[in-house]
Amino acid sequence: MDAVLARLRGKAIPVVRCESTEQADALSAWLIHGGLTILEITTTVPGYAGLVTKLAADPRLLVGTGTVLDAATAEAAVEAGSRFLVSPCLVPDVIAVGKAAKVPVIPGAATPTEVLTAHRAGAAAVKLFPAEQLGGPGFLKAVRSVLPEVPLMPTGGIALEQVPEYISAGAFAVGLGSQLASQREIAAGARDEIIARAIRLAGRDTP
DSSP states (O other), X not given: OHHHHHHHTTOEEEEEOOSSXXXXXXXXXXXXXXXXXXEEEETTSTTHHHHHHHHXXXXXXXXXXXXXXXXXXXXXXXXXXXXXXXXXXXXXXXXXXXXXXXXOEEOEESSHHHHHHHHHTTOSSEEETTHHHHTHHHHHHHHHHHOTTSOEEEBSSOOGGGHHHHHHTTOSOEEEOTTTSOHHHHHXXXXXXXXXXXXXXXXXXXX
């Protein structure tokens, strides 16, 4: 578990949320081509478990599952090969599954009370969601000032250019979704544009 958290620390984590398995498979390939090696595949992707299994077979990648809302889904995600689990809210049963499997769980929270409750329930880190709507880096910094012991992963509405600001504000990691690759772009097959953003995010100069 510690090795997974160490790899997540300081990173921007792409959230793969697509309308079809084919789109999610293509988006994952584009992000990997751009140099990103950590991916969160959400359970809203049809056939997400098969994609997780396929990606997890690549030793270069660290693959997790997002939008995990119950114990059965958490168990299925772990069985598929997920190395971390993410939820938009606090579900104690999901944390229990993660603890038993030694897989870190990152539940969502929107208030200091929720953040502390998730931390005390055994969360490895807490997803501050929706980060931009809650107040952005300023809100993150304020929460960190009173709960410095809780690793926070802001997610929601964050643009590529804002990632350094969130990290500077104390983010443990940053989740990126539609700002990295919108549903419209994915459906249109905007491969080159998405790869270019992945390259920037990975800190690479060439594909």
